[in-house]
Amino acid sequence: MDRVALTIDGLGVDFEGFKAVNNVSLTIGEGELRVVLGANGAGKTTLMDLISGKTQSTSGRVFIDDTEITNWPEHKIARAGIGRKFQIPSVFKELSVRRNLEVASCKNPGVLANLRFGFGADTKRRVAEVLDLIGLTEEADRTAAYLSHGQTQWLELGLLIIQNPKVILLDEPTAGMTQAETHKTSQIVNNLKGRHTIIVVEHDMAFVREIAERITVLHLGQVLAEGSVSEIENDPRVKEAYLGAQGIT
Numbered sequence: 001m002d003r004v005a006l007t008i009d010g011l012g013v014d015f016e017g018f019k020a021v022n023n024v025s026l027t028i029g030e031g032e033l034r035v036v037l038g039a040n041g042a043g044k045t046t047l048m049d050l051i052s053g054k055t056q057s058t059s060g061r062v063f064i065d066d067t068e069i070t071n072w073p074e075h076k077i078a079r080a081g082i083g084r085k086f087q088i089p090s091v092f093k094e095l096s097v098r099r100n101l102e103v104a105s106c107k108n109p110g111v112l113a114n115l116r117f118g119f120g121a122d123t124k125r126r127v128a129e130v131l132d133l134i135g136l137t138e139e140a141d142r143t144a145a146y147l148s149h150g151q152t153q154w155l156e157l158g159l160l161i162i163q164n165p166k167v168i169l170l171d172e173p174t175a176g177m178t179q180a181e182t183h184k185t186s187q188i189v190n191n192l193k194g195r196h197t198i199i200v201v202e203h204d205m206a207f208v209r210e211i212a213e214r215i216t217v218l219h220l221g222q223v224l225a226e227g228s229v230s231e232i233e234n235d236p237r238v239k240e241a242y243l244g245a246q247g248i249t
């Protein structure tokens with residue numbers, strides 16, 4: 001690992017005696033794609049909530065680079081470089097795909113001023129780059145309201161990417177997608193490898209096999225195992241404790 005982008009040290013939350021996340025430590029390298037896998041209720045979403053500041057932790061610490069962000073307010077954590085993609089899209093439905101990206105790219109979004117005076121060449125270049133990354137170049141001039149579910153999710157991802165967060169959190173990015181859309185999402189995520197630091201929470205194993213480098217398995221709020229896809233698939237503790245006797249499907 002060259003540089004560490006995100007450090008989680010002994011992180012936990014106690015909901016009136018129930019430890020949904022319990023003493024979790026992770027180190028995510030710059031440009032790494034880390035998959036967090038776990039059964040329903042394992043604590044995956046809660047872990048993302050703790051990192052992004054949606055939920056306050058009761059133990060442990062979180063750092064972006066060397067900056068400690070533990071229990072900062074959510075908006076301040078976002079400004080410090082944690083970008084999170086939710087299931088519910090935040091795209092402007094009445095604007096084109098391109099215009100959505102242009103607006104999201106503004107660091108100081110005087111949105112109206114930008115719409116009136118147009119965007120600079122740098123923004124245009126960056127928008128073209130992100131359109132290519134998310135596979136929506138041909139849809140650039142379509143109104144966002146007319147995109148399919150999958151395309152809307154890719155645009156949503158593009159809106160995050162264009163803001164260049166230090167760490168991107170993706171919670172079940174393929175939820176509700178067709179098989180073809182899921183496959184395309186894996187291509188997009190693979191294109192992002194090395195350029196962005198990403199944590200993907202997922203339990204669709206077919207998708208995980210297509211994207212994963214290193215997997216962290218959560219079980220009952222704790223880290224059960226960490227390793228490559230084959231290490232995780234062949235780990236007897238994972239098979240037994242999390243995936244049931246029949247193993248990973």
Ligand SMILES: Nc1ncnc2c1ncn2[C@@H]1O[C@H](COP(=O)(O)OP(=O)(O)OP(=O)(O)O)[C@@H](O)[C@H]1O
Nearest residue numbers: 015018020038039040041042043044045046047203
């Ligand atoms: N605010 C809360 N108060 C009490 N318990 C909570 C709270 N939030 C989550 N939990 C519990 O913590 C556990 C972990 O939930 P979490 O949503 O993080 O799991 P998950 O791994 O994301 O599961 P899924 O795949 O179903 O989304 C669950 O048992 C859940 O009921």
